[in-house]
Each structure stands twice: as C-alpha cells, then as structure tokens.
Amino acid sequence: MLFRSVHPDEFERYTAHGQALGFKNIWAAPMVRSSYFADRQYRGEPVPPVRRSVKATAAN
16 A cells, blocks of 8 residues: 655755765665665765666666
C-alpha cells in the first residue's frame, strides 16, 4: 500500500537535516535502503556519493 510519494526535493531536505545533526554519510534518495554501506559507515570508511537522478528506461 502506498501512502504518499516523496518528491526528490524532500530528499535534499533530509540530507540537509542529517548534516545539521552531524552525520557524515547520508543516503537520502529514491530507491535507497537504509542499510546501504552501513557496515562501512559504522567503521568510518568512505562510501560512494549518493546518485540522486534516476533514469527511466523504456520497456521494449
């Protein structure tokens, strides 16, 4: 069941809020699981930057 759709601009606000709280790695984007690179983040290792654009592909 879908309750609401999150506009991409809202992810930017989530990122800004997390940065204001002192988080170093924030993965706030469509289709991102909360566990992305959690082990590496816990150990303080670098993680790739989040890709915010999602390219739609045409079905053949």
